[in-house]
Amino acid sequence: MNAPLQLSRLRVEQLRQFRQGFELANLQPGLNIFCGPNEAGKSSLVRAIRAAFFERHRSSAVGDLLPWGDSSAAPSVELDFAFDGHQYRLAKSFGKRPRCDLRIDARSLEGAEAEDHLAQLFGYGFASRGASKTEHWGIPGLLWVEQGTGQELREAAQHAREHLHGALQSQAERLGQGAAAQVAASGGDALLSELRAQRGELLTATGKPRAELEQAAQRVQALQQSLQDLDLQIARYREDVDRLAQLRSQHQRDEQERPWEQLQQQLLQAQQAQTALQQSEQQLGEARQRMNQLQNQQQLLQRQLQAFAEQERAATQREQALAQASEQLQRAQAGLAPARDQFKHSSAQVRQAQAQLQQSRQAEAARQTRQQLEAAQHQQARMTEALQHAEAAQQSVAALRAPQAQQRPLTKADLDTLRKLDQRLRELSLQRQALATRLEFKLDAGQQLRLRQEGQAEAESLAGQGQVLLAAPGVLDLPGLGRLRITPGGQDLDGLEARWSEARAEHAAAMERLGVQDLAEAESRFAAQQEALAQLKLVEQALALSAPQGLARLQQEQADLQARLLALHDALAQQAAGEAATALSVAEAESALDATQRVEEAARQQLGRLEQQHSAMEAQQLQAQRELELARAQLAEPGRLERQREHQRQWLAGEAELAAVAARIETLQASLDRARPDIVQQDIARLQRSVQQMQQAHQELAVQIQLIEQSLQQAGAQGLDEQREQSAGDLARAQRRWHELRLRAAALDLLCRKLDGKRQASLARLQAPLQQHLQRYVQLLFPDARLDVDEALTPGLLQRGVESGDFEALSFGAREQLGLISRFAYADLLQEAGRPTLLILDDALVHSDAQRLAQMKRVIFDAAQRHQLLLFTCHPEDWRDLGVAQRSLR
Numbered sequence: 001m002n003a004p005l006q007l008s009r010l011r012v013e014q015l016r017q018f019r020q021g022f023e024l025a026n027l028q029p030g031l032n033i034f035c036g037p038n039e040a041g042k043s044s045l046v047r048a049i050r051a052a053f054f055e056r057h058r059s060s061a062v063g064d065l066l067p068w069g070d071s072s073a074a075p076s077v078e079l080d081f082a083f084d085g086h087q088y089r090l091a092k093s094f095g096k097r098p099r100c101d102l103r104i105d106a107r108s109l110e111g112a113e114a115e116d117h118l119a120q121l122f123g124y125g126f127a128s129r130g131a132s133k134t135e136h137w138g139i140p141g142l143l144w145v146e147q148g149t150g151q152e153l154r155e156a157a158q159h160a161r162e163h164l165h166g167a168l169q170s171q172a173e174r175l176g177q178g179a180a181a182q183v184a185a186s187g188g189d190a191l192l193s194e195l196r197a198q199r200g201e202l203l204t205a206t207g208k209p210r211a212e213l214e215q216a217a218q219r220v221q222a223l224q225q226s227l228q229d230l231d232l233q234i235a236r237y238r239e240d241v242d243r244l245a246q247l248r249s250q251h252q253r254d255e256q257e258r259p260w261e262q263l264q265q266q267l268l269q270a271q272q273a274q275t276a277l278q279q280s281e282q283q284l285g286e287a288r289q290r291m292n293q294l295q296n297q298q299q300l301l302q303r304q305l306q307a308f309a310e311q312e313r314a315a316t317q318r319e320q321a322l323a324q325a326s327e328q329l330q331r332a333q334a335g336l337a338p339a340r341d342q343f344k345h346s347s348a349q350v351r352q353a354q355a356q357l358q359q360s361r362q363a364e365a366a367r368q369t370r371q372q373l374e375a376a377q378h379q380q381a382r383m384t385e386a387l388q389h390a391e392a393a394q395q396s397v398a399a400l401r402a403p404q405a406q407q408r409p410l411t412k413a414d415l416d417t418l419r420k421l422d423q424r425l426r427e428l429s430l431q432r433q434a435l436a437t438r439l440e441f442k443l444d445a446g447q448q449l450r451l452r453q454e455g456q457a458e459a460e461s462l463a464g465q466g467q468v469l470l471a472a473p474g475v476l477d478l479p480g481l482g483r484l485r486i487t488p489g490g491q492d493l494d495g496l497e498a499r500w501s502e503a504r505a506e507h508a509a510a511m512e513r514l515g516v517q518d519l520a521e522a523e524s525r526f527a528a529q530q531e532a533l534a535q536l537k538l539v540e541q542a543l544a545l546s547a548p549q550g551l552a553r554l555q556q557e558q559a560d561l562q563a564r565l566l567a568l569h570d571a572l573a574q575q576a577a578g579e580a581a582t583a584l585s586v587a588e589a590e591s592a593l594d595a596t597q598r599v600e601e602a603a604r605q606q607l608g609r610l611e612q613q614h615s616a617m618e619a620q621q622l623q624a625q626r627e628l629e630l631a632r633a634q635l636a637e638p639g640r641l642e643r644q645r646e647h648q649r650q651w652l653a654g655e656a657e658l659a660a661v662a663a664r665i666e667t668l669q670a671s672l673d674r675a676r677p678d679i680v681q682q683d684i685a686r687l688q689r690s691v692q693q694m695q696q697a698h699q700e701l702a703v704q705i706q707l708i709e710q711s712l713q714q715a716g717a718q719g720l721d722e723q724r725e726q727s728a729g730d731l732a733r734a735q736r737r738w739h740e741l742r743l744r745a746a747a748l749d750l751l752c753r754k755l756d757g758k759r760q761a762s763l764a765r766l767q768a769p770l771q772q773h774l775q776r777y778v779q780l781l782f783p784d785a786r787l788d789v790d791e792a793l794t795p796g797l798l799q800r801g802v803e804s805g806d807f808e809a810l811s812f813g814a815r816e817q818l819g820l821i822s823r824f825a826y827a828d829l830l831q832e833a834g835r836p837t838l839l840i841l842d843d844a845l846v847h848s849d850a851q852r853l854a855q856m857k858r859v860i861f862d863a864a865q866r867h868q869l870l871l872f873t874c875h876p877e878d879w880r881d882l883g884v885a886q887r888s889l890r
Helices: 044-053 113-124 138-143 154-159 161-174 179-183 190-202 213-257 261-334 336-406 412-436 494-515 519-545 551-578 586-635 640-675 677-716 720-757 760-781 812-832 850-863
Strands: 006-013 022-024 031-035 076-083 086-093 099-104 107-110 435-440 446-454 460-463 465-470 476-478 482-485 785-789 795-799 803-806 840-841 869-871 886-888
Touching: 006 044, 006 869, 044 086, 044 113, 044 138, 044 840, 044 869, 099 113, 107 113, 113 138, 138 154, 138 161, 138 519, 138 812, 138 840, 154 161, 161 812, 179 190, 179 586, 190 213, 190 519, 213 677, 213 720, 261 336, 261 586, 261 640, 261 677, 336 551, 336 586, 412 494, 412 519, 460 465, 760 785, 760 812, 795 812, 812 840, 812 850, 850 869
Parallel strands: 031 869, 031 886, 840 869
Antiparallel strands: 006 022, 006 076, 076 086, 086 099, 099 107, 435 465, 446 460, 446 476, 476 482, 785 795, 795 803
16 A cells, blocks of 8 residues: 655645735644635635646636736646655646646656646546536545535546546455456446447436437427417417507506606706705805804914913013022032032042053063963964874875775665666566466487577577576477477567566666676675765764864964964063062052042032033023013013904904804704705605606507507417417327337336346445445444445445435435545545545535534544545634644634
């Protein structure tokens, strides 16, 4: 059995709602649940998988894949999956840039070749033209369940029947029942074939009439239809006579009463009322405009009056601010002198600490130079030792690499290829020996025969006792008697001989290319090569440890270190000459300097804050003085008091006019509300349509009267009653002929069904593996129940205790549940036969109650132990107890 199918990645782009790239990666071998609300793209992803396999990349019937409103898009689908130890990647795009690429490990296929390869692998076909249909989908069409089609199994199984029979046939041959399977699939004996042929002249395979029976039925139907048409024409003629009288009476009454004139008068009154209302609306608009003007004027006057009051308050506030600023300036001047004295004292202390630090640093530099010199001397000793080890390792690497350069290296791929060629040659040789003609001979002493086989340059001498295998025609010379021509027989011997010769040539070419005599020498050489590489790796690791950056770099580092030693000696000689004794260390001198600097910085900051505060107080006093002078100037401006009084008078007059305008607006609005202009407008539209409809109906009534009069004149001249009598006679004769043919077809159909029953025993043995898989799942849903498989390999009779019923008679939910169970059984059967299986369920089991859904979860979980199953749902809460993490599409 082949390794199960494993889909690992799905990517779509420019496909329906997925305008940007969307990818589902890291798909698991068993159950995968994808959830999302309606319109999230679940069915679009299922459609993408179907299109990747079922649709030709150059098909023009994939318009449903395009994003809505974007006819220039190029929908694309990428799939990664593994099967039977091989890795597959399918990339397909449609529309403006059609393309199909299939990579199988390192092998690549393109276009129709790639599509045909996948169709043969998965068991489906393509439409000769147009979009792919259900009859082309084969095995995937059976195992990939679209939304709302779980209960529709029979048609999908019919389209996949050939592939299912192939799986059953392989199972039967594996179990030693090949003969029984061939009998069950042969179609019956000669008598059944003859009877089916006769039945086929009258009925199709599904029981529908054909040929003469169909023609007889069509003639009966046509005559019945003709008779019905004549009866309908006669009845219509009589109805038209009555209808004409009614229409003439109605038309004459409308001509006398003329009801549309009264509606026209009502329309004129409504239009006059609308004109008056429009004048009132105009007056209301003018009043509202005047109110807006008055409101804007009042707001402006209010702001000006507020500005006068604000000037008076500002003058008082400025006097208070000037007094406060003068007091703050006096306090700031009092604190400046002590702060300046403190800053001078701290600055002198900092200069003393800096001189002490300079002396400490000179002494510390001399000590550090001595330490660096000692460290460099130790480093020089270690580096000298490392250089010696590195030079020795470099010589070992060169010694190990020399043999590798003289001989072509053998790779793991070369060895695997040679093993496959050797295995294939051995298998073909065994088949050749099994199918070749075996010539055994035993000759008397001194006797000799010569045998020449086709394809051999020289004849072979036969003497003594032995045997020869003849895979090709040969000529045996019999001294003194003549020649015997021997032509070997057997299944596909010529083709086998050609494949054996081809395999031997490929095997010899591979050994010559690799420079070996046989597979054993290649494996021995590969092992020696691997051992030498391992030793070389160890020596290279030792060289890397001694000289991580290379031997030349290590030698350069040693030279650099020697130069540094000389420089340190010179520096120490210069520093020792000027080194002076000091009482403080560098750290103590730096600490003392840091303390004095902090004191100086604090004094500087304090002085700065006081100076800044003094400057701010001076500026604040000056600003307060200027603002007070400006406020007093504004209060003393000529004419200010008169303008304030005039604005107050204008504001009071505006308030009075505003109240009067508001009252007028309220009166006009109330009048319009009572009159309802919208209702008046509706009355005008209603009356206009009513007048138009009445006048149009009156005109159409006159046209109908004229048409009926013409129709009655034509029908009166056709002789309908005589035609009906003749059609009735023809119908009676056609019905008698149709009845005779139907009885013959029924008799042949009954006889064929009786004979077909004799084949059920062998069919039952052939269907046993499928029945076993199906029964295993049925027990999880209906304990102690049995679901039989019919001849079409679809569910038939369901037996539960003493009750039984056909699959098609079950409820919608039960048929959907058993339909999914049957698909799981098909998948088990196909997997045992080495076929790829992938189960897809799009919003399945939405019609199942809680108890049945819980039982079906057991079935789904069990099937997912053997197959990869993709479940798309908009009800994630129903699938939380299946032990796998749900993946949201949004």
